[in-house]
Structure formats: C-alpha cells, structure tokens
Amino acid sequence: MYYYEPLLLTPGPTPVPDEITHALNLSMVGHRSSDFEAIAEEAFNHLKPIFGTKNKVMILTSSGTSVLEASMLNIVNPEDHFVVIVSGAFGNRFKQIAETYYKNVHVYDVEWGKAVDIEAFETYLHSLKHDITAVFTQFCETSTAVLHPIHKLGKVIKAFNQDIYFVVDGVSCIGAVDVDLERDNIDVLVSGSQKALMLPPGLSFVAYNHRAQERFKAVKTPRFYLNLNKYFDSIEQNSTPFTPNVGLFRAVNAYAALIKKEGFNNTIHRHYLIRDGLRESLKALDLNLLVTKDSYASPTVTSFIPHDKDELTYIKSTLKSRFNITIAGGQGKLKGTILRIGHMGKVSPFDILSVVSALEIILTDYRKVNYIGKATLKFTEVIQHDA
Numbered sequence: 207m208y209y210y211e212p213l214l215l216t217p218g219p220t221p222v223p224d225e226i227t228h229a230l231n232l233s234m235v236g237h238r239s240s241d242f243e244a245i246a247e248e249a250f251n252h253l254k255p256i257f258g259t260k261n262k263v264m265i266l267t268s269s270g271t272s273v274l275e276a277s278m279l280n281i282v283n284p285e286d287h288f289v290v291i292v293s294g295a296f297g298n299r300f301k302q303i304a305e306t307y308y309k310n311v312h313v314y315d316v317e318w319g320k321a322v323d324i325e326a327f328e329t330y331l332h333s334l335k336h337d338i339t340a341v342f343t344q345f346c347e348t349s350t351a352v353l354h355p356i357h358k359l360g361k362v363i364k365a366f367n368q369d370i371y372f373v374v375d376g377v378s379c380i381g382a383v384d385v386d387l388e389r390d391n392i393d394v395l396v397s398g399s400q401k402a403l404m405l406p407p408g409l410s411f412v413a414y415n416h417r418a419q420e421r422f423k424a425v426k427t428p429r430f431y432l433n434l435n436k437y438f439d440s441i442e443q444n445s446t447p448f449t450p451n452v453g454l455f456r457a458v459n460a461y462a463a464l465i466k467k468e469g470f471n472n473t474i475h476r477h478y479l480i481r482d483g484l485r486e487s488l489k490a491l492d493l494n495l496l497v498t499k500d501s502y503a504s505p506t507v508t509s510f511i512p513h514d515k516d517e518l519t520y521i522k523s524t525l526k527s528r529f530n531i532t533i534a535g536g537q538g539k540l541k542g543t544i545l546r547i548g549h550m551g552k553v554s555p556f557d558i559l560s561v562v563s564a565l566e567i568i569l570t571d572y573r574k575v576n577y578i579g580k581a582t583l584k585f586t587e588v589i590q591h592d593a
C-alpha cells in the first residue's frame with residue numbers, strides 16, 4: 207500500500223506548517239530597508255513570551271550549535287572556571303565547545319537517560335575547589351529525551367552563589383515548555399528554529415537577562431560573528447549585524463500567528479498530552495522507555511528500547527519503507543540501543559496515533575505476538591477526554 211504523506215517524526219528538523227512555508231515564499235526585500243525593520247521588530251518581540259523574557263530575543267542566521275558556542279564565548283572569560291553538565295550527546299557538544307576554547311572546564315556527568323539529581327549537583331558545587339563563572343546545561347537533552355528540572359537547578363545554583371551565570375540550551379524544547387527567565391533563574395537561554403518552533407533549519411535564538419547583557423560587554427574572549435554585543439546593538443535598530451535570512455524572519459512571524467491562534471498554553475498542553483499517550487502506547491507494545499520517570503520525560507521527544515539490535519533496525523527501516531514514517535536512532539553511546547520519536551511543533555495527536563498503529567503492525571509481524579489495537583487503545587484513552 208502506498209502512503210502519500212511522509213510523516214517526519216525526528217527530533218528536528220520537524221514538519222513545517224503551510225502558513226510558514228507561504229511566508230518563506232514571499233518576494234525578497236532588502237535587509238537594510240524599512241520593510242525588513244518592520245519584519246524584524248515583530249520577530250524580536252513575538253519570541254518574548256515563547257522564551258519567557260521581557261527583552262527582545264536575538265536572532266542569528268546560523269544553526270543551533272552556533273548559539274551554544276555564542277552563549278559560552280560571551281559569558282566565560284579565557285581563564286575562568288565553569289561547569290558543563292553532560293547528560294547526553296548535546297551535553298557532549300557543550301563540552302567539546304568548552305574544550306576548544308577553555309582550559310578550566312569542569313564536567314559534571316549525568317547517567318544518560320537520567321535527569322540531573324539536584325541534591326547530588328548541590329554537593330558537587332560545594333566540592334569544587336575554584337570559584338566558577340557559569341553552569342551550562344541542556345533543558346531537554348534530545349539524545350536521551352530527558353527534560354531536566356531547570357527550575358530547581360536554577361534555584362540551587364543561585365542559592366550556592368548568585369553570581370554564577372546559568373546558561374540553558376533549549377534547542378529541542380523551547381516552544382513546547384513553560385519557561386520564565388526570571389522565575390527559573392536563567393541568565394541565557396538559547397534555541398534553534400527547526401525543532402519545537404516548527405520552522406525550517408537556519409535560525410538560532412538567544413534570550414538573556416540584563417545581567418547577562420552587561421556580561422556580554424565585559425567579557426574578553428575573542429569572537430566575531432558570534433559577538434552578541436553586535437546583535438544587541440542591532441536589535442535596538444530592529445536590524446541585524448549581518449545579512450539575515452529574511453524569509454525565515456518572516457516565518458518567525460507566521461509561527462507567532464499560529465501560536466496566537468492555538469494559545470501558547472494549549473500548545474504546551476498538546477505536547478505533554480502527546481507525550482503521555484505515546485509513553486502508554488510504547489509500554490503496551492512491551493517496549494521499555496529509556497526515561498523511566500514520567501516527571502523527567504520530555505514533552506518533545508520520546509526514546510524507547512527495542513528488544514535487540516535486529517528488532518531496532520527492523521522497526522526503523524520498516525516504518526520508513528512501508529509506512530513513509532521517519533523516526534530517529536540513538537546518538538553517541540546510545541546508537542544501536544534506542545529509537546527516538548520526535549513529537550514537537552506541528553504534530554497532532556493523530557500523527558502520533560499513526561506511528562503507534564504502524565508499530566503495532568510491525569511488532570505483530572516481527573515478534574509473532576498480536577499487538578493490534580493494544581497500543582492505539584492506550585493512546586486514544588489518554589487523549590479521549592481532552593476537549
């Protein structure tokens with residue numbers, strides 16, 4: 207049977223709504239024109255509630271990794287000591303960036319699939335022999351599908367020393383979670399376009415508080431394209447320091463209109479409901495979840511453990527070849543062990559019902575156990591009462 211509609215369920219890039227694609231296709235305007243200034247002003251402002259900040263959000267034309275790098279180069283001086291929390295492949299990326307530029311990097315390892323244990327981290331902070339400038343962490347560690355308890359983490363860090371900058375990589379969850387820089391004690395929050403913000407790849411974002419903005423000015427670490435002071439100065443003029451991706455700026459505004467229509471709280475709720483339904487479904491398929499605790503399971507991506515490598519390969523390749531559905535494998539040390547279903551951005555409960563249904567068929571064939579109706583029932587029961 208032929209399945210016309212491809213279903214892209216990777217944790218980035220994610221499907222792009224037609225309204226956004228339309229915005230991308232409008233005719234070009236000069237980036238040093240009042241036309242663009244109007245577009246940019248809207249975009250900088252529209253992102254404020256999504257990032258939980260009162261300041262205009264900086265927009266760079268570059269992928270998410272660039273703002274991981276920028277957040278470090280603009281906060282940490284060359285001789286500073288600082289902490290990087292590594293709980294998966296993206297924590298490793300922060301670590302690699304850190305070790306590219308700095309000597310005094312303190313890595314705090316968290317078991318992959320687990321969230322940061324707040325008390326253990328507090329003990330770790332007290333055990334450090336040097337004053338530290340900053341703590342870097344993922345919000346959602348995409349490679350494991352863990353959502354870290356950012357609010358608690360921010361609290362513990364600032365209680366230990368309020369001068370420490372708390373820098374959060376929200377690339378795979380901003381747009382799907384409730385965040386507030388002030389409430390959560392976050393100084394810098396970065397993200398990218400192609401995940402929960404349901405835009406194509408190509409833009410990255412930096413939200414910051416006043417303290418961070420002052421710090422950007424004071425820091426001596428060399429940087430050029432990623433010098434956030436340039437972006438901050440331009441933002442005041444509703445502009446960008448370098449040629450922006452004009453189409454994607456328009457797409458940000460189309461995205462904001464969609465979220466306004468849905469209501470941001472409803473957007474968040476939709477992600478959590480899908481997560482809950484999917485987790486119940488996977489359990490009904492006798493698949494173990496990598497993230498065992500519901501409270502630390504990301505609303506944007508879910509990871510599960512097939513019985514063995516052959517089953518894993520069979521699931522992933524059959525989803526694609528027979529059902530036109532793309533999901534993701536594991537990264538780093540979880541490659542070959544887990545599969546990940548992305549469910550962020552333009553994803554409806556019935557999109558996920560499709561993959562659950564396909565998994566019933568695939569595992570019924572592969573394991574010679576009848577799963578038909580078992581997992582879809584669980585999923586439907588979770589979404590049943592949601593108005």
Ligand SMILES: *Cc1c(COP(=O)(O)O)cnc(C)c1O
Nearest residue numbers: 269270271296348375377378398
């Ligand atoms: C995808 C991702 C990144 C990297 O973004 P790129 O756009 O691929 O550079 C960084 N951090 C997290 C948590 C991610 O999910």
